[in-house]
Each structure stands twice: as C-alpha cells, then as structure tokens.
Amino acid sequence: MTERRVTFTREQIAAYAEASGDQNPIHLDDDFAKTVGLPGVIAHGMLQMGILATVAAEEAGGPSRLRRISVRFAAMVVPGDTVTFIASRGAGERLELTAVNQKGEAVLTKSSADIA
C-alpha cells in the first residue's frame, strides 16, 4: 500500500493552474468563485487526480507501468483541506484507489488503475 497525505494550499492550486493551463477563475479568484455559488476557490479535480496517479505510480513500481487510471470527482477540495490518497493492490493487475478528506468524505470515488 502506498499513501500520501496532502494539505491543499492556494499556492499549490495556482501552480497547477499555471502548469496545466486551466486558469478557470474558480481556482484562482475567491470573489469570482462566490459569484458561481462556491465557498471560494476550489482545487482542480485534475490536480487531485494528478496526485492520486503519482501514488498509484509509486505502488505500481514506476509511472511507466501505469496503463489506465479513472476517477469520479465526488466532492470539492478547498485550501486547507487535507486529503489522504491511497493506492493498494486489488485483484490481478488492478489497483484500488481512494482519496478521503479530513472529515472522512471521499473526494474521488470509483477510482482504480491498471498496471502493466
């Protein structure tokens, strides 16, 4: 089993916005995020998936062994949230993946990966 615990920060979310090119203001601007009904800026689902994939890759024995990964974005992650990402061996070449916040809520569900 491989586990990584990450406390999300505005700086990290902004860095992912820059790195990915997804500069949607819901990730960068609290005032804008509130106008669309959010509590403030939220982390990219793809940032969560990116971190989960690194945990899966480590469990798999290296990123090149990752053949497939899928997630459902189930709950928002905001700055200050701590998410625990876990990859564990399932049946055969399957990894079971979870991402749970500090309140015990799954932020990514139906998540799994296949390895070579």
Next chain:
Amino acid sequence: MTVVAGRTYPAVKFEIEPERVAVFARAIGVDPDDGVPPTFAAVYSLGVTVPHLFGDEEAAVDFSRLLHAEQEFEWTRHPRVGETVVSRGRVASDISRRGMRFVSFETDTTDAEGGPLCRSRALFVIRS
C-alpha cells in the same frame, strides 16, 4: 443547443517541452527528472482538444454550468519528453435527461508516426 454526439474535431499537434513537464511535475509534487508524469495527459491530450468542444457554438456547452464529473486516461505507451504528439477529440455521446446534459468527450493521442499513446475519456455534466 444541438446534440453533437459523433462530432469530431481537428487534430492538434503538441510538443512535450521539458520546461512544461518540469513545471507540471513540481505542481503535483513529483521529481521533474522522472519523465513525463502520466496525468500530463491532462495537457497533451484532453487540454489541447477540449477547447474545440467548449468553443463549438452549436454544441453550446455552458461553461459556467459545467462540471467535470469523471476522467479516465488509458495508455498504450507514455510519451517521452521532447516528443511531438497529435490529439483528436470527439464527442462520444451527448445525452440529456432530467434537466442535466451528459457529454462524453474522448481524445485519442498518437505519436508523430501515428502510433497510439493515450486515450482520454472525460464526462462533463451541464446543469440546465
């Protein structure tokens, strides 16, 4: 709004530049020397093709009501730093029910010779 299931968009070429890979790797907390992070596919596959869907006036995807609900990446081979890849997006399905529209957007990415690298499957939910 037009139902756009089956619609395909033009191919997009993208060079996997070392600087962009390094910035991406650092943003997700991995060593930039470990090659192209798998989910850099968010950039070279999904990221370069999804603007076609969002910019498609007939598809009329309301960005402000859009939720990225699910994502899958599947690789035949991971690209290398410095490679140029080619991605083509298409709408796999476009279904509305109970006030929600579900758009499944798929992207196939190949290497410069046409060899398969990655397939991205994104599910977007648009509230009406």
